[in-house]
Every structure is written in C-alpha cells, then in structure tokens.
Amino acid sequence: MSYEDLKRLNTLLSDFTWFCQTFLQTGTGLEWDAIGGRDYFATAWMEFFKGIKDGTYHRLAEAITDAPYISHFRKEVEERLNPLLAQLDAMEVEQGLHKIKVRIEVGKFERHEKMLKQMSRDNIIFDIIRDDDDIRDTYFIDGDPDEIRSYLMHGIREVLDRYTSAEQARIREIESRLKEMEAVIQEKTNLLSTREILHQDLDRKAKEQQDEITALTERNRRLEEMLSKYRQEEEEAGNVGMDESAPIKDGKLRMYFLYKLGFLDNSIWNEGLTYGQRARVLRKILGGNTITQVSALRYYKLFNATGSTELKQYESDNEHKVLDYLKSICPDTDFPKGKFVNNIMKGTKRGQPQ
Incomplete structure (x- = not known):
C-alpha cells in the first residue's frame, strides 16, 4: 500500500x-x-x-x-x-x-x-x-x-x-498455503528419495557391469596371452631349428625341403604312380597324420609348378630356412644360395656330375 x-x-x-x-x-x-x-x-x-x-x-x-x-x-x-x-x-x-x-x-x-x-x-x-x-x-x-x-x-x-x-x-490462507507447500515439499522429498534409490540401483548395476567388464577384460587379456603364446609356439614350430636335433614340424615346409632336395621331381618317380599315390607315399614318409593326403597332393603340385607366382613367393620367403637348416646340420660344408642338392641331382641325371 x-x-x-x-x-x-x-x-x-x-x-x-x-x-x-x-x-x-x-x-x-x-x-x-x-x-x-x-x-x-x-x-x-x-x-x-x-x-x-x-x-x-x-x-x-x-x-x-x-x-x-x-x-x-x-x-x-x-x-x-x-x-x-x-x-x-x-x-x-x-x-x-x-x-x-x-x-x-x-x-x-x-x-x-x-x-x-x-x-x-x-x-x-x-x-x-x-x-x-x-x-x-x-x-x-x-x-x-x-x-x-x-x-x-x-x-x-x-x-x-x-x-x-x-x-x-x-x-x-497462509496456513492453507503452508500445508500445500508442505505437501509439495513432501512429494518432492519422496521423489528425491525415489530418485536416490534409483541412482543407488543404477550405481550398483554400473558397478556390477564394471566388475563384469573388468573380469571380461582380464579374461580376454589371459586369452590374448595364451593365443600369443600359442602363435609363438606355432611360429617356432613352423620355423626350422638351428641344430640337427630339432625336427621340422611344418608339413608344407617339409615338402619344400623334399622339393629342394630333388625328391619331388617327376622324372625320378615311377611313371605308373599317380599324383594321388605319390601323395600317399610322401604323406607316410612325412609322418602319417602330421599332414593330410589332400595337403600333400596340393603341395606336390605346387612345388612342381615351376615358374608359378605362388611358388616364387614361397621360395622368396622360405629359401633361407632350407639353407640355414642344411648349414646347421653340415657346418663344414658350403651351401651357396641357389646351389642346392636338386641341382646336383639334375646334373647327375644328365651325366654331368658337379
């Protein structure tokens, strides 16, 4: 007023x-x-x-x-x-x-x-x-x-x-408004309490999920370590050892050794033997179940496909392994690159020993 x-x-x-x-x-x-x-x-x-x-x-x-x-x-x-x-x-x-x-x-x-x-x-x-x-x-x-x-x-x-x-x-009027305000405050208090409960529940679920994520992360880490170790073992198993006591476990690499030594040359095989029969013979020589007959046949055909891009790439990646392996077995012998036993075998076949 x-x-x-x-x-x-x-x-x-x-x-x-x-x-x-x-x-x-x-x-x-x-x-x-x-x-x-x-x-x-x-x-x-x-x-x-x-x-x-x-x-x-x-x-x-x-x-x-x-x-x-x-x-x-x-x-x-x-x-x-x-x-x-x-x-x-x-x-x-x-x-x-x-x-x-x-x-x-x-x-x-x-x-x-x-x-x-x-x-x-x-x-x-x-x-x-x-x-x-x-x-x-x-x-x-x-x-x-x-x-x-x-x-x-x-x-x-x-x-x-x-x-x-x-x-x-x-x-x-004031008392009525106070009661209304108290009711509103009580309602808001209840809502806040409910929200607090929801937040606690969400926090609990988030913690459970975080714990689960942590557990899965740890599990994945262990699996990664195991997989890495397994890959390392596989890689080591596929590599040629540097001493004569270390066997060659990679079937394809072993077939490559036979190829480099001349034993996959079609001219030295009995013409009556089919590719499949040759593969069975090689499979047995290579250790039975360590390589399937299908793989043996595929590798046999690969290493007889002279001039193929796949063979050239494989030789580029693995020829040094053969050379290093032979040197580890016969350290007193010189094996120049490109002068392997198959060259000697071919020379002998032509009557021109080297």
Missing part, C-alpha cells in the same frame, strides 16, 4: 471516530452547548444527528473496511478504535427516550437555515420552520442515549470484526 492510502484511511478514521468522541464529550449526547461544529454551515449536533440518521456513520465504517485497507492496516485501525470501544462500553448511559435540547445562534440562522429545514423534513427535529419570522434559538430532538451508544459501538465492532476476520482469513 502507498502513503496516499494511509492518509486516506486516517481521514476516514478521523471522521468515523468523531461521532464516538463527540458522543462521549457531550455526556452521552445530552449536552451540546460546549461542542463546536466542524462545518461552517452546520453545528456539531446537526452533523452528529444527521450523520447517524442518514447513514454517514455506517458508510464511513464500510469505507474503513474496504479490502485494500484490511490486509495492510489492521494495527492502525485497532489502535484507534479499541480505546474508544472500551470508553463507550464503560460509561454510564441514561436509558429511555429523551427530549434533547439543542441550540443555534439566531444571528447565524441564514447559515444554518438549509440544514435545519432538511433536518425538519427528515424528522430529526420536530420544530416546523414555516417562514423567516419563525426563527428560534432552541430546537429539540428525541433520542435514546443508550440506543445511540449501542449503534456507535456496533459500528466499531463491525469494523474490528471485519479486520479480525480478515486477519483470521489471511492466517487461514
């Missing part, structure tokens, strides 16, 4: 409390001679009784209890009205209808004439003003001081009740 709102409320409170304060100062509304008016065109008793009669006092109460004021100025209203209510409640008031004597200054009749005639029409005063000659300084009002006090106290209580009720409603 703004400062202007507070000023407006204070003006309303001043006008509203004026009725109660005036009633107290006039001895419960019976003695008006010492009370001055607030309006140039009316005396205090005119303003008081007219305001009670025409609803001005009630309208002021309603204005004070306007919604914008209630939610912000409860303290200010209570501090102004509670003391007045206590004074009205504690005062001794005459009961019953009284003829209350009220006065004006005759010389100021023109100033009050309009108001007096209106109050006469409204039956507030019962002296009929017929013409300008009918001017008097004293008029009478019928009033019950106890009823007037009750009316004033009722107005105050109505204002205070509205502020108290509004305050209670505000409290209930």
Whole structure:
C-alpha cells in the first residue's frame, strides 16, 4: 500500500471516530452547548444527528473496511478504535427516550437555515420552520442515549470484526498455503528419495557391469596371452631349428625341403604312380597324420609348378630356412644360395656330375 492510502484511511478514521468522541464529550449526547461544529454551515449536533440518521456513520465504517485497507492496516485501525470501544462500553448511559435540547445562534440562522429545514423534513427535529419570522434559538430532538451508544459501538465492532476476520482469513490462507507447500515439499522429498534409490540401483548395476567388464577384460587379456603364446609356439614350430636335433614340424615346409632336395621331381618317380599315390607315399614318409593326403597332393603340385607366382613367393620367403637348416646340420660344408642338392641331382641325371 502507498502513503496516499494511509492518509486516506486516517481521514476516514478521523471522521468515523468523531461521532464516538463527540458522543462521549457531550455526556452521552445530552449536552451540546460546549461542542463546536466542524462545518461552517452546520453545528456539531446537526452533523452528529444527521450523520447517524442518514447513514454517514455506517458508510464511513464500510469505507474503513474496504479490502485494500484490511490486509495492510489492521494495527492502525485497532489502535484507534479499541480505546474508544472500551470508553463507550464503560460509561454510564441514561436509558429511555429523551427530549434533547439543542441550540443555534439566531444571528447565524441564514447559515444554518438549509440544514435545519432538511433536518425538519427528515424528522430529526420536530420544530416546523414555516417562514423567516419563525426563527428560534432552541430546537429539540428525541433520542435514546443508550440506543445511540449501542449503534456507535456496533459500528466499531463491525469494523474490528471485519479486520479480525480478515486477519483470521489471511492466517487461514497462509496456513492453507503452508500445508500445500508442505505437501509439495513432501512429494518432492519422496521423489528425491525415489530418485536416490534409483541412482543407488543404477550405481550398483554400473558397478556390477564394471566388475563384469573388468573380469571380461582380464579374461580376454589371459586369452590374448595364451593365443600369443600359442602363435609363438606355432611360429617356432613352423620355423626350422638351428641344430640337427630339432625336427621340422611344418608339413608344407617339409615338402619344400623334399622339393629342394630333388625328391619331388617327376622324372625320378615311377611313371605308373599317380599324383594321388605319390601323395600317399610322401604323406607316410612325412609322418602319417602330421599332414593330410589332400595337403600333400596340393603341395606336390605346387612345388612342381615351376615358374608359378605362388611358388616364387614361397621360395622368396622360405629359401633361407632350407639353407640355414642344411648349414646347421653340415657346418663344414658350403651351401651357396641357389646351389642346392636338386641341382646336383639334375646334373647327375644328365651325366654331368658337379
């Protein structure tokens, strides 16, 4: 609320409390001679009784209890009205209808004439003003001081009740919002708890998966080591040993040795033996199950395919193995590259020993 709102409320409170304060100062509304008016065109008793009669006092109460004021100025209203209510409640008031004597200054009749005639029409005063000659300084009002006090106290209580009720409603509203917030917080707490459980479950599963991955990684590492060792053994088994006690386990390499030594030359075989029969013979010589008959036949044909690209490549990759193996067996003999036993065999066959 703004400062202007507070000023407006204070003006309303001043006008509203004026009725109660005036009633107290006039001895419960019976003695008006010492009370001055607030309006140039009316005396205090005119303003008081007219305001009670025409609803001005009630309208002021309603204005004070306007919604914008209630939610912000409860303290200010209570501090102004509670003391007045206590004074009205504690005062001794005459009961019953009284003829209350009220006065004006005759010389100021023109100033009050309009108001007096209106109050006469409204039956507030019962002296009929017929013409300008009918001017008097004293008029009478019928009033019950106890009823007037009750009316004033009722107005105050109505204002205070509205502020108290509004305050209670505000409290209930806040309490309701607090409960809603508590419910929301509880719901969020439950959601957080559920999320925490889910996170724990995910963490547990992630750890289990990580452990499984670690175990599989270790298993793969061991398999790789085993495979590497096996490959190394296979490679070593396929290589020619450097001493005469190391056997040649590679069947294809052994066939290559036979080829280099001249034993695969078709000219030295019985022409009646087929390729398949020759392969069976070689297979037996090479150690039975160490090489299949199909492989033996394939290798036999390969090493008789002089000039083939596959044979040239194989010779390029393995000729040194034959030379090194022969040198390991006969270290005192010179074996120049390209001068193997098959050359000697071919020379012998032509009758030209070398």
